[in-house]
Amino acid sequence: MSRKRRSFTTKYKVEAARRVIDSGRTIAEVARELGINEGLLGRWVADERRRIEAAATSGDQPLTAAERTELARLRRQVSEQEKDIAFFKKASAYFAANQQE
Incomplete structure (x- = not known):
């Protein structure tokens, strides 16, 4: 029997990544708390950090x-x-x- 692949909204991904970035907790801790794979959350965190960095270099402040x-x-x-x-x-x-x- 095949498992149904979970999909996550962009909002969920950003909120999960911000939990790691804002709280200073490790990716592993937050991933366990949310019940998702560490590698997946790690990619979301990297994407969010790149977005924050891009906003900073263009002179914008992240929200x-x-x-x-x-x-x-x-x-x-x-x-x-x-x-x-x-x-x-x-x-x-x-x-x-x-x-x-």
Whole structure:
């Protein structure tokens, strides 16, 4: 029987890598805690460190943990508001069509 291959979102990968980078804990500790392979987490950490380094060389500052949390909250809020707007557009079109009858 074959095992289903697990896939991880980019957000999950970044958050896992930031656990290692921000906390100063070893990759092995965090990998055990998350139940993933050390090599996999090591690649994610290396990718995140390269991203941070690239941001630093271009003059940008990487986001702090608080800023990342706020950004995620705002993205969720925007998504919810876009859904509300789409609903209200459909509702207004429905009522406009029924009003003319």
